[in-house]
Amino acid sequence: MNPNTDLQLVPETLLKKRHDLENLQAQRAASSLTRSISRKRISNKSKTVKIVKPETILIQSRHRKNAAKRYNRVSKKGMQKRASDKSVVKTKVWDSVRNEEVDEKDLPEEEETKSTNKQANEEDSDGDEDMDRNKEEASTKKEDTNEQQQQQQQLHKIPYKANSIGATTVFAILLRPTIHTTPKPVKKTLSSLRLRRMNEGVFLPYNPATRKMLHLVEPYVLYGIPSSETISDLVRRRGFCRVDGKRVPLADNNVIERELGDLGLICVEDLVHMIGTGGGEGKEEAAAFSKVSKFLWPFRLTARKSKFQRKTLDIKDGKLYGDQGEAMNGYIREML
Numbered sequence: 001m002n003p004n005t006d007l008q009l010v011p012e013t014l015l016k017k018r019h020d021l022e023n024l025q026a027q028r029a030a031s032s033l034t035r036s037i038s039r040k041r042i043s044n045k046s047k048t049v050k051i052v053k054p055e056t057i058l059i060q061s062r063h064r065k066n067a068a069k070r071y072n073r074v075s076k077k078g079m080q081k082r083a084s085d086k087s088v089v090k091t092k093v094w095d096s097v098r099n100e101e102v103d104e105k106d107l108p109e110e111e112e113t114k115s116t117n118k119q120a121n122e123e124d125s126d127g128d129e130d131m132d133r134n135k136e137e138a139s140t141k142k143e144d145t146n147e148q149q150q151q152q153q154q155l156h157k158i159p160y161k162a163n164s165i166g167a168t169t170v171f172a173i174l175l176r177p178t179i180h181t182t183p184k185p186v187k188k189t190l191s192s193l194r195l196r197r198m199n200e201g202v203f204l205p206y207n208p209a210t211r212k213m214l215h216l217v218e219p220y221v222l223y224g225i226p227s228s229e230t231i232s233d234l235v236r237r238r239g240f241c242r243v244d245g246k247r248v249p250l251a252d253n254n255v256i257e258r259e260l261g262d263l264g265l266i267c268v269e270d271l272v273h274m275i276g277t278g279g280g281e282g283k284e285e286a287a288a289f290s291k292v293s294k295f296l297w298p299f300r301l302t303a304r305k306s307k308f309q310r311k312t313l314d315i316k317d318g319k320l321y322g323d324q325g326e327a328m329n330g331y332i333r334e335m336l
Helices: 012-036 054-077 110-129 131-154 184-192 208-216 228-238 253-263 268-277 283-295 307-312 325-335
Strands: 039-042 049-052 089-095 100-102 155-161 169-174 200-205 221-224 240-243 246-249
Touching: 049 054, 054 184, 054 208, 155 325, 169 208, 169 228, 169 268, 169 325, 184 208, 200 208, 200 283, 221 325, 228 268, 228 325, 240 253, 240 283, 253 268, 253 283, 268 283
Parallel strands: none
Antiparallel strands: 039 049, 089 100, 089 155, 169 200, 169 221, 240 246
16 A cells, blocks of 8 residues: 555645745744844834834934933023014015915016016107017017016015014914924923924913923924914814813803803903903913913814825925914914
């Protein structure tokens, strides 16, 4: 008898599974050898393992050191020449037809428009002499000059405050997330300002103490002077209050009267007026404003750039942080 007849044939599927298992074991053994070089991080929400390269670890440590150096420098010496103690006024160009701001680089220079007007007038005088020759050229250049004049009539230069000096209230938004690379003192100052989640905004009284705290965490925060219209839009559209430690929507004036009736606040208009004026200069007014700001839950806003714009198109905010003055109203409207 043949001895091979007693042996059972193994199917191909089992052989493939064994081969795959052996490959997995070999990969795990290779990764265990490189475990000392790379660091594994396991998130609590999803059980996926992320292997971080040593280059990224070095970059993160460099960021942490630079942030700690900046925090210590500003806490000891202040902002020095990086922030002025006087109100700075700038001008922006507004297009009345499109209802949007226009960059000054895209505007035509005044000297060029004057030279084109002179050339058009000279060619008009030559055209009276030789009508047949220069009629078409003069008409086209007239149209160009008329279009330029219409564009200049549409554009309006509007002055605005570029910093928050002299303001009573500012609105601050946390733009960058506080991850493991951010130093602990930065996290503490942000939590004392009640900015704990990304794209959350808070009304703050603009006094020397809060100004120094905002300077300490300036690379993470965007702040400026809100107008009464933006304050009312924020309170009505994204307004939530704190009642017994719970997040309750501001759907009714009865909630305001029940919680802030001792301060004389009955409705949303009183709340907006209190936030806009900053309470006042006295201690009682400051205590009233702090009670109102703590009564309001931090405003949860949407990101200025979507995930598709940030990841796929690689559109970044750039150096958008710090004191924006009255230009903050436009950024709030984008994030509402």
